[in-house]
Amino acid sequence: MPTVSEIADAILAREGGYVNDPDDPGGATNHGVTVHTMRRLGLDLTGDGRVDASDVRRLSRAQAKDIFIRHYFHDPGISKLPPVLQATVFDMQVNAGANAVKILQRLLGKMGFEVKVDGQIGPETLIAAERAAKVAPDHIKDAYGIERRNYYYALADRRAASRKFARRRDGGKGGWIKRAEEFISPQYRFSTAEHRNRTRAWR
Secondary structure, X not given: OOOHHHHHHHHXXXXXXXXXXXXXXXXXXXXXXXXXXXXXXXXOOOOOOOOOHHHHHHOOHHHHHHHHHHHHHHOOOHHHOOHHHHHHXXXXXXXXXXXXXXXXXXXXXXXXXXXXXXXXOXXXXXXXXXXXXXXXXXXHHHHHHHHHHHHHHHHHHHOHHHHHHHEOOOOOEOHHHHHHHOOOOHHHOOOHHHHHHHOOOOO
């Protein structure tokens, strides 16, 4: 299993540098860290008394990595999940916040475990996740990855402005889908035809 440092490095590689896409609800983002996160943490890197896009631009890769490990891995309790789930849930936590845990909790519910869907990793979720990992050790990671992919497609179904993150202009898989499928075994990834069929109704 990769270390948390290695997982964080892989996330940083996926996230890239500074972007400020008006269609992204996260706003200004650098190395995957949004301006909203920096405001919550009080990271006024310019020292001008406010946290805005200029502070986001100044964020270093090392600072982003520290934020990921501290606030997106340890603080939410992802470090307590079964090792097989840690990388994919951690990656999703960076990308979608508490929705990462809600996706896991819904999956556990589908598997028959009584788990409240609240986005918090408490004793109930941890026990269910451990049991699920023992029952389906070869499938739980794929199942979570598929649920991630479904989440992205459903989000784009509801919000037209987000479709460009799930589907490229040429109709191929967008960044969201490719990111989810990095954590899915090849046999469960969508073919180009399956992806095009799933997104056919989009305009």
